[in-house]
Amino acid sequence: MYAKNAGRPCVQNYDLVVIGSGPAGEKGAAQAAYFGERVALIECGDILGGACVNTGTIPSKILRESALYFSGIHQRGLYTAWTIRCAKGLTVKNFMHRKDVVVATEREKLAKNLAAHGIELVRGLASFEDAATISVKTSRGENLTLRADAVLIATGSVPHRAPEIPFDDEVIFDSDSILKMGSIPRSLAVVGGGVIGCEYASIFTALGVEVSLVDGRDRLLPFLDAEISACLRERLADLGVRFFFGERTTQIERVQEKVRITLQSGQTLETEAALFAAGRRGAVDKLSLEKAGVALNKRGYIEVNENYRTAAPRLYAAGDVIGFPALASTSMEQGRVAACHAFGFQYKQRLASMLPMGIYTIPEISAVGESEETCTEKGIEYAVGRARYPNNTRGQIVGDLTGLLKLIFAKSDRRLLGVQIIGESATELIHLGMMALESNMALDAFIEFVFNYPTLSEMYKYAAYDGLGNLSGHKLREG
Ligand SMILES: Cc1cc2nc3c(=O)[nH]c(=O)nc-3n(C[C@H](O)[C@H](O)[C@H](O)COP(=O)(O)OP(=O)(O)OC[C@H]3O[C@@H](n4cnc5c(N)ncnc54)[C@H](O)[C@@H]3O)c2cc1C
Numbered sequence: 001m002y003a004k005n006a007g008r009p010c011v012q013n014y015d016l017v018v019i020g021s022g023p024a025g026e027k028g029a030a031q032a033a034y035f036g037e038r039v040a041l042i043e044c045g046d047i048l049g050g051a052c053v054n055t056g057t058i059p060s061k062i063l064r065e066s067a068l069y070f071s072g073i074h075q076r077g078l079y080t081a082w083t084i085r086c087a088k089g090l091t092v093k094n095f096m097h098r099k100d101v102v103v104a105t106e107r108e109k110l111a112k113n114l115a116a117h118g119i120e121l122v123r124g125l126a127s128f129e130d131a132a133t134i135s136v137k138t139s140r141g142e143n144l145t146l147r148a149d150a151v152l153i154a155t156g157s158v159p160h161r162a163p164e165i166p167f168d169d170e171v172i173f174d175s176d177s178i179l180k181m182g183s184i185p186r187s188l189a190v191v192g193g194g195v196i197g198c199e200y201a202s203i204f205t206a207l208g209v210e211v212s213l214v215d216g217r218d219r220l221l222p223f224l225d226a227e228i229s230a231c232l233r234e235r236l237a238d239l240g241v242r243f244f245f246g247e248r249t250t251q252i253e254r255v256q257e258k259v260r261i262t263l264q265s266g267q268t269l270e271t272e273a274a275l276f277a278a279g280r281r282g283a284v285d286k287l288s289l290e291k292a293g294v295a296l297n298k299r300g301y302i303e304v305n306e307n308y309r310t311a312a313p314r315l316y317a318a319g320d321v322i323g324f325p326a327l328a329s330t331s332m333e334q335g336r337v338a339a340c341h342a343f344g345f346q347y348k349q350r351l352a353s354m355l356p357m358g359i360y361t362i363p364e365i366s367a368v369g370e371s372e373e374t375c376t377e378k379g380i381e382y383a384v385g386r387a388r389y390p391n392n393t394r395g396q397i398v399g400d401l402t403g404l405l406k407l408i409f410a411k412s413d414r415r416l417l418g419v420q421i422i423g424e425s426a427t428e429l430i431h432l433g434m435m436a437l438e439s440n441m442a443l444d445a446f447i448e449f450v451f452n453y454p455t456l457s458e459m460y461k462y463a464a465y466d467g468l469g470n471l472s473g474h475k476l477r478e479g
Helices: 023-034 050-054 057-071 092-116 195-206 226-239 328-343 372-378 393-398 426-438 444-448 459-472
Strands: 011-019 039-043 120-123 125-130 133-137 143-153 157-159 187-191 210-215 242-245 249-255 258-263 268-271 273-276 280-282 315-317 357-359 365-369 382-388 404-410 416-422
Touching (some): 011 133, 023 039, 023 050, 039 143, 187 195, 187 268, 195 357, 210 268, 226 365, 258 273, 357 426, 372 382, 404 459, 426 459
Parallel strands (some): 187 210
Antiparallel strands (some): 125 133, 365 416, 382 404, 404 416
8 A cells, every 4th residue: 555665655645544443533534434535544553442442441341241240140139049159260261251252353343344434544653743744653663654634633541550559460450451460369459439440349349359449539439429329339338349438548569469558547458459540641642742733731631622623723633532521432422523523524513412421330320411419519409200120120020129210300390400320221221311301301201101011211200200209299108
């Protein structure tokens, strides 16, 4: 493709050059190529798919499924003759097996998608010469030059490795290297109670690992509705997680085969492994952004407008490299919006206003719209309707005896304001609430709908009844 001309590589011209093959890059590239633009995608890693396919979203979700399977956690208490399948003796090879299979399939799917769209894949490290010219250093040491009418930067993020933490990827891990652990430890300290920390804490505790979770704040995932966050804490405590809230680490050392962590309070934890899940930062180091006229904001991310355009007019950025919310779900859409804007497609001009949040802890959580706390902060008069999984027939059948679906709605006109769910299939169930929010629906609509029976979705109807009951003061007797 890059014919050499008197020892100098040809410059190739494209309508769009995309840097990075994660969800933002793949979907942005496919969107432009679908409508006939000539697209090249540059990827510096040996494998396609970025953090989403290889180290983040997909591996952690498969490990969650593997943990549920090997621990038999869903069946606990459901079948009297059931002896809990204990994960003791489980090898990393067995635990990781399905992850390896699914990740390989996802990489293949991605390569096929690029090929199907006629996107040219360029393997190598990209950096800017100017806003329209990109050099690529290939693994074979060749230098290529690509010139583009528009560029989409989708280089993602990398785990933040604080210098005071002696990462060795043997017993002290970050969220990337944990996937390479040599054996399943008997005990694990998780430092950082954000989404990634909570997800891994619940996966390992389900496997029977003694998990200690250290966080500087006083509750889990403070951006969640407080009732849901408290439910999560209770469930994780039931599974065996020990919490160290309001704590910071002051010293982290490897002592022979163990990790010793000293906390600000003076307590020490000694565990067989430690996972530091304390944030990520934009992957911008190698890009020479200054040559393209793109500056970073105070948090180290690329600043964009609502069309994902940077300060340079034909230069776009999407995904983790622009910071919050840094999810695969939003990254894909941002990439598509950027491509649509760059080429003036009359389609997908903005990111949807309602963004669902999915947290794959055990149990899983999902939320969209307002929480009780955000309503209070905004001075919105609201009421709440709840439906509990154990009161739902499907909830009983699948054995979720603790889950909760919560509808938050306006007191004045019963318009739905937010949905908060903790329990089985929460991340699937949320979409019905999201559609209702997007359509400005009032609670009454759930009462009118006929739901399949038995389903978890039916909880929307009973939460609506509960909400109307709370509003009118007409409550059924308990028990
Ligand atoms: C443990 C974990 C769990 C997660 N779970 C979820 C979840 O359940 N749901 C969800 O929606 N999100 C989840 N996320 C977040 C999600 O993985 C990211 O938001 C998403 O991968 C970001 O996509 P991206 O395209 O911006 O970047 P990435 O997926 O990081 O891809 C960036 C790509 O760019 C390449 N690159 C970087 N620099 C260069 C360069 N100079 N030249 C060429 N190529 C370059 C990289 O090699 C990489 O392949 C999770 C993340 C982690 C870490």
